[in-house]
Amino acid sequence: MQMKAYLKDDGLLLEEPLPPVESDGHRLFLNFGCANVTVSTGEAGSAVSESPVIKFKDILWAQPCKTGIHNELEISYVRKLGDRLVACTSVLTVYSLDSEPQKREGTEDTLCNNNSATKVSDESTIFLSEKVLERSYPESEPGRSIMVIINPHSGQGKANKIYETKVEPILKAAQCKITVARTAYSGNASDIAENMNIDEYDMILCASGDGIPHEVINGIYRREDRARAFDKLIITQTPSGSGNAMSLSCLGTLEPSHATLELLKAATVRNDLMAVCTQDADVKLSFLSQTYGLIAQADIGTEFMRWVGQERFLLGVCYQVLSKSKYPCRIAVKYIARTKTELSQYYKKHLNDLSDFSPLSEEDFKLKYADKFIGLEDAADLSLLPDWEPLDEGVCSNMGIFYSGKMPYISKDTNFFPAALPNDGSIDVVVTDVRSGISKTVDGLLSLDKGLHVWKDDVAHIKVEAFRVIPLPGPNDRNFISVDGENFKLRPFQVEILKGIMKTVMSGGCYTETGFVEQTKD
Numbered sequence: 001m002q003m004k005a006y007l008k009d010d011g012l013l014l015e016e017p018l019p020p021v022e023s024d025g026h027r028l029f030l031n032f033g034c035a036n037v038t039v040s041t042g043e044a045g046s047a048v049s050e051s052p053v054i055k056f057k058d059i060l061w062a063q064p065c066k067t068g069i070h071n072e073l074e075i076s077y078v079r080k081l082g083d084r085l086v087a088c089t090s091v092l093t094v095y096s097l098d099s100e101p102q103k104r105e106g107t108e109d110t111l112c113n114n115n116s117a118t119k120v121s122d123e124s125t126i127f128l129s130e131k132v133l134e135r136s137y138p139e140s141e142p143g144r145s146i147m148v149i150i151n152p153h154s155g156q157g158k159a160n161k162i163y164e165t166k167v168e169p170i171l172k173a174a175q176c177k178i179t180v181a182r183t184a185y186s187g188n189a190s191d192i193a194e195n196m197n198i199d200e201y202d203m204i205l206c207a208s209g210d211g212i213p214h215e216v217i218n219g220i221y222r223r224e225d226r227a228r229a230f231d232k233l234i235i236t237q238t239p240s241g242s243g244n245a246m247s248l249s250c251l252g253t254l255e256p257s258h259a260t261l262e263l264l265k266a267a268t269v270r271n272d273l274m275a276v277c278t279q280d281a282d283v284k285l286s287f288l289s290q291t292y293g294l295i296a297q298a299d300i301g302t303e304f305m306r307w308v309g310q311e312r313f314l315l316g317v318c319y320q321v322l323s324k325s326k327y328p329c330r331i332a333v334k335y336i337a338r339t340k341t342e343l344s345q346y347y348k349k350h351l352n353d354l355s356d357f358s359p360l361s362e363e364d365f366k367l368k369y370a371d372k373f374i375g376l377e378d379a380a381d382l383s384l385l386p387d388w389e390p391l392d393e394g395v396c397s398n399m400g401i402f403y404s405g406k407m408p409y410i411s412k413d414t415n416f417f418p419a420a421l422p423n424d425g426s427i428d429v430v431v432t433d434v435r436s437g438i439s440k441t442v443d444g445l446l447s448l449d450k451g452l453h454v455w456k457d458d459v460a461h462i463k464v465e466a467f468r469v470i471p472l473p474g475p476n477d478r479n480f481i482s483v484d485g486e487n488f489k490l491r492p493f494q495v496e497i498l499k500g501i502m503k504t505v506m507s508g509g510c511y512t513e514t515g516f517v518e519q520t521k522d
């Protein structure tokens with residue numbers, strides 16, 4: 001006999017709690033007579049069910065059971081096993097939760113009741129599974145068609161294993177149509193995105209670090225039908241690299257199986273992108289950040305230490321701070337909010353802005369300021385941009401960090417842009433001055449997890465529509481510019497916002513909570 005389950009508002013109430021799930025590291029055991037269990041690999045562990053409810057938020061798929069027995073459904077769902085989620089499938093006899101069946105007569109809930117347990121017709125079984133699916137995907141679509149792009153070299157080379165053990169079992173249990181491509185060279189993800197048949201897919205899932213989403217948006221940007229392609233495809237990430245800002249900022253997790261569940265269930269949001277151009281007309285899109293100075297040195301300048309793992313960045317930051325390195329430059333901006341008070345007011349005003357889903361056109365890719373920079377004899381010449389303003393020369397000559405970004409979390413515990421908003425048409429910029437001294441710099445860096453650094457007096461925090469950075473010769477032998485965590489040739493560059501170009505998914509329809517609204521002053 002199958003386990004009975006009752007349809008409730010938040011999920012399926014089982015007659016008794018689910019039995020424990022156990023894993024020996026290779027196989028998954030679920031000691032449950034009526035359960036089919038997906039085989040998984042990964043770490044060993046066990047999970048005991050506290051609740052007898054399979055919540056809709058954990059349900060991946062529901063379909064009439066192959067046995068053809070009425071109101072028997074095959075339900076796939078995730079369960080917690082240690083820190084991660086595993087996919088399970090159970091056959092359940094589903095009834096509505098109806099302690100008073102007479103009240104429900106003539107309504108859809110007469111499908112079933114827990115007293116009389118009446119079997120329903122074939123049609124009702126289909127209806128029942130559709131109802132479960134509908135409730136399980138209130139903000140998204142079940143069974144999406146996904147192009148998965150894995151960078152086997154991401155992080156410490158574990159992206160393949162992470163995908164196969166933590167991501168794919170959940171996608172398969174959710175009946176997604178999956179095509180897997182593994183990158184064979186740097187730039188391969190761009191080529192895939194440029195040439196893929198967009199009609200076959202709903203989503204591009206980057207099983208990688210942030211380098212692959214960066215390549216994907218640039219591959220799509222090169223397409224002749226880029227407006228239609230950006231309109232059609234959702235771009236998302238399961239974390240597998242050393243930098244996974246997209247999953248942290250949009251899906252709120254660095255754990256690949258949790259990210260997979262989130263990306264299946266989360267709401268679609270339009271996110272701004274940034275166009276980064278140089279004077280020789282080279283335009284690259286960026287979804288995350290551009291940085292010059294301390295952070296770029298700590299990131300790109302420590303590439304030779306990749307074997308160290310994520311700690312290499314921290315080591316790089318410590319070295320830069322202790323050596324009091326400065327990175328002279330000139331910066332000009334087109335302000336949106338120039339003071340912290342203005343920025344707070346702006347943030348509150350735009351916090352609940354909704355995505356505009358009207359179709360994109362070539363107009364949306366038109367750059368407003370690029371032609372006033374490309375080919376300019378003197379990169380510092382602002383005469384063609386009367387609304388732009390140079391940043392303080394003293395600060396720029398003693399600059400420690402220049403960091404501009406779109407998404408709030410750039411890495412674990414680093415809430416660098418707590419005031420970032422997905423589609424408001426602004427770029428957040430943070431600039432520090434090395435004259436404030438090591439202790440203040442360290443104090444600022446220690447406040448990064450809560451995003452409190454932006455409130456420090458000696459940290460400039462502004463919102464802009466566009467900006468220009470001109471690196472100047474300084475005391476260091478080798479300086480770097482990083483765009484989305486990738487090395488960008490050292491030269492003057494200009495960035496402007498492209499509003500709402502990229503479709504992605506975000507838990508709750510917004511960026512991961514940063515705490516900025518609580519900190520804003522009136």
Ligand SMILES: Nc1ncnc2c1ncn2[C@@H]1O[C@H](COP(=O)(O)OP(=O)(O)OP(=O)(O)O)[C@@H](O)[C@H]1O
Nearest residue numbers: 154155183184185186187208209210211241242243
């Ligand atoms: N097969 C490949 N061989 C070499 N490089 C590759 C290959 N596939 C992708 N790449 C490059 O690897 C880089 C890093 O990718 P990704 O962001 O996925 O990993 P990561 O570990 O987070 O990297 P990073 O340390 O740069 O943040 C990208 O710039 C991409 O172009």
